[in-house]
Amino acid sequence: MNTGELVELGQQLRVDSVRAAAAAGSGHPTSSMSAADLMAVLFARHFHYDFERPDHPGNDRFVLSKGHASPLMYAVYKAAGAIDDEELLTFRENGSRLEGHPTPRRLPWVETATGSLGQGFPVGVGIAMAGKRLEHAGYRVWVLCGDSELAEGSVWEAAEHGAYEHLDNLTLIVDVNRLGQRGPTRHGHDLDAYARRFQGFGWHTVEVDGHDVDAVDRAYGEALSTKGQPTVILARTLKGKGVASIEDREGLHGKPLPEADEAIAELGGSRDLRVRVQPPSTDVAPRPGDRGRPELPRWGKGEEAATRDAFGEALSALGTARGDIVVLDGEVGDSTRAEAFAKEHPERYFECYIAEQQMVAAAVGMAARGWTPYAATFAAFLTRAHDFIRMASVSGSGLALVGSHAGVAIGQDGPSQMGLEDLAMMRAVHGSTVLYPCDANQTARLVAGMAGLDGIRYLRTSRGASEVIYGPDEEFPVGGSKVLRSSGRDRLTLVAAGVTVPEALAAAEALDGEGIAVRVIDLYSVKPVDRETLRSAAEETGCLMTVEDHHPEGGLGDAVAEAFADGRPVPRLVRLGVRTMPGSASPAEQLHAAGIDAESIAAAGRLLVGEAIVS
Template identity: 45%
Template structure:
């Protein structure tokens, strides 16, 4: 125990030194959890265990722990926060020992649940430890996570709350009232243990007790922010402030470096070596003209995917009968996770599952995915492999009204670096694009609609990410109509009517919104005298923005106002994205053609 106490002081010194050299960082947040980190890394954590630093601003002490354990060179600590170093300001998998990016507070526990569930699904030994700050316990996502961890009886999950009383600018909501944290966690069905977070014996005993519990455990540790340095302890003004050289020299007089060595059970090869496997499969067959919704086709295709891909895990937010994941849940209950109405927690769980080598498919209404935007953003930084499916997209869902309509989802995923966005218009393209999405590693999004639409494509049709389909074409086309999903069918109606009036238009199905076939769009635009109309069931920053970036000026039909409840066809007419609006726009455009691009 004395050795662990000395290791804790060494971690404090390394955290202080590295942040001073960097000229930035959060040393006081590191100092409060030094004994906890010492016990975790040099006594508690075994090779099959996982650790997530949810209070990611304490990254310097994580890097110091890796160095102390011999996992990285000690001299690398001097490169903290440098652009050439993997020791970033908050943890990311650029450091191979890190599996989950943290720093946006309130997310680590959800990812920890995903890891704990993953271990149970794989029937793998090992525990998951998540170190949280008390400030982030104000986040609602923490309690979404706490609730579901108890529901799934995750006895292999241990959360440690570093209650150092201070947030960034003031005392936290409950300060040192540890009994309040205990009461809440107990109410959610957790085993709770209250300790002094600077007493090695209490910390080790708590970990020992946690292993005996049949519930997830919350160790609530009372600590001191800035512990070990008298002029830093309990100073609320020192959050996120490194010491200058003079202050560092003064601090090091109070903490003596011991250079003591203890072997860590964490191995050097404990890196994220999880691989994502995909096994090809045959999609379902459909008849041209058959009426079926794309959400229905997605549900059926997901079952086919699951038959061959045992690493596929489907998560749903209590809308299985709407998203049609219910088919997968019925056939593969062991690979299905009901996350209830908690979309951000569902996404966090998916991040943890991805870190365990699974491929999560996360499904809910497109509108509700916007609640999880920050978690999706962090999934990118975690280098996660997650497939998102948003059903009930656009105003075509009808009478349920604007709160249920996915009208911001494309814009949201366009803001996610390197994400894939696919919007199929029929059953065949839905299943084919689901399969392409399954092959892709990274963040991807499939948009599905509620209403039944006719099958347009032959079962042998091939689809690639980054492609488009020209559905109607002639050498005399006067305008190019670009659409996706539900508006493809409106464009085809417009085509039939205009053809009778001897006005030829070209119809493109832009099923791959991101990446986009910019060359293909530009070629088709030039062949149609640069008269380009985009029709989409979305607000402004969606498909039209992508097309404008590729080819320049367009006529843009999109949802320009907050919609109302109503029948789908009436809504599409009212907000000018139906076939009538396309016809009007085509006619006005060819009368006043666009300038050459």
């Protein structure tokens, strides 16, 4: 396209953004109008993509970080022939693929769900890392960001990491339109203010008039020719560009234009220009293949091993068997034991440093490229990345997350390091799987099994060593449990997971010596939970007691209670958990203070059985 045609294409994208929002009666047309020229030049001149084959390994990748500007994205799809005008006008309708914020669940051309600002750019960094370090491919990653979202800390985690990784295959386009939701942004149209920040992180910066299509074209060309560092294009634009009554005016964010027909006429009316997007490169390196079943580490019954150690060894073995496994660390690989993978497979290990948001975002980006990421840090620190985990679920992304140093059982480090909310957080994520192993062989099996699951998978590991109670060939299906002790005389069922399993077994042994028979269930699958085994135990013993190294809210106890939420009679249920704020103490002292060690469990069991007899 020549200059005049690019200008016309930009106007068409504005018109179609206005039309889509008007048909929906909602949306963000003014935010779309500011970036229309940027998108017109990108897709007409520089983007390489096959819309018929969105999974083509040579395709460039585009991320709309300012996801509220979805009308603009859909207008581009129409110009490229991917959707028609009829579908464009279904924007935001029930059942339409064209949601208020784009998601890959509905549209194959969308890389990641956005809309929670500050996320698309970090995910784009992950995609670019996959292209450069894993696939050694020539495709480029383009991210369109809004100036408002540059206030998010995750953006600067991404900026630092993108420069650290020398991602010259990544171009960030910032639509600096000056206006946010409620008024002016922090730096308004001061492009130099943004440039200084990006330059400080090591980015190549280009400042440009975002409505001068020739200048934008040259800026993209400069980005393509820059080697050794990523490029950010800071484009000065006007919100609502092209319509005098709304251009650069406050108070119009997130609203359809009040006089849409007049605005369309002022923009020159509807057009039907078509963009011939350039085809992708066919020079693509093959992906590494599988080498059969992993040879998982094995431990004998009675040995002592920490589940975090088992995680590291099993992950390394899994990486040997499967070339699609990648691991991301938050600078705690020596503690989580993810470093075992790094030693064996350094080319697939990514150090993200103390930047948990970027770590999870990079994992989302790699998953979008077909890799199977495992991201590991302390369970407590994953809470910082919860919004990224939530949005990964919106994307339908497949991530394996591992949280170590869970619960008061870590001991003297104190509450800042203790994951005591992680089970609740992960259970609340749509479609998630939550696993909490108690010994090394169980951990190894679950680590390997996670790779074959969909959605968000979470594995909780423990710091201290514990006795191995399962043989190395035992199977642990997701949604299952293990009944470790039972009889026809049982008067109480103890339900435990992780570090509380050996405590429950010891308590059951003590109670048995007093003539109180107790069943013990290892509920290693916290979500989905083994409803049938729990319901049988309730019917046969009458009393359930859950024991967890976690706050009572949202964890193991709530998972068990929900097994009886279908209207059937609810059994006597007592929940033991961490109800006070811990301090520094030894692991044994911590468990006792929280009331979840063997002695405390036995005492609670005596009381519960006694009350049941009296009643």
